[in-house]
Amino acid sequence: MINKALKRTFIAVLGNNMDVSSNIKRIREAKNLSQKEVISAIGMGAAQYSRIENGKTDPSVSTLVKIAKALGVSMAELFYDNDSLREVSSMDKTLMERVSLIDSLTKEEQKTLFTVLDAFVAKRKFKSTLKTVLQDIE
Helix, strand or coil: CCCHHHHHHHHHHHHHHCCHHHHHHHHHHHCCCCHHHHHHHHCCCHHHHHHHHCCCCCCCHHHHHHHHHHHCCCHHHHHCCCCCCCCCCHHHHHHHHHHHHHHHCCHHHHHHHHHHHHHHHHHHHHHHHHHHHHHHHC
């Protein structure tokens, strides 16, 4: 495990080159998430999270991992220095929330869920293939 001093050094070095705080805010807003939603997902106080987004404090690596997970991005994306993040609709947000909940299921429940999803995907592919074949016959 990385000690706290090393974590802080890591963040400070990266922070000099990249504006992590504004990226966190930009990503959160692009995904139409409120600060309250992120705070509740990561279990942090509102004041502390606000200081992170406003660049008044540097988050620890473990906090960045939690924030990235709550935002549905990789930790590396918090350091990207571009505005290429696409808009995320409320439908996408709901889907992402549901996908993130899969981690809370037991392995058996996950297996069952994936089996059902695979069946739906196979059915969809079968219908599409059948439609193409029928069109070719006509």
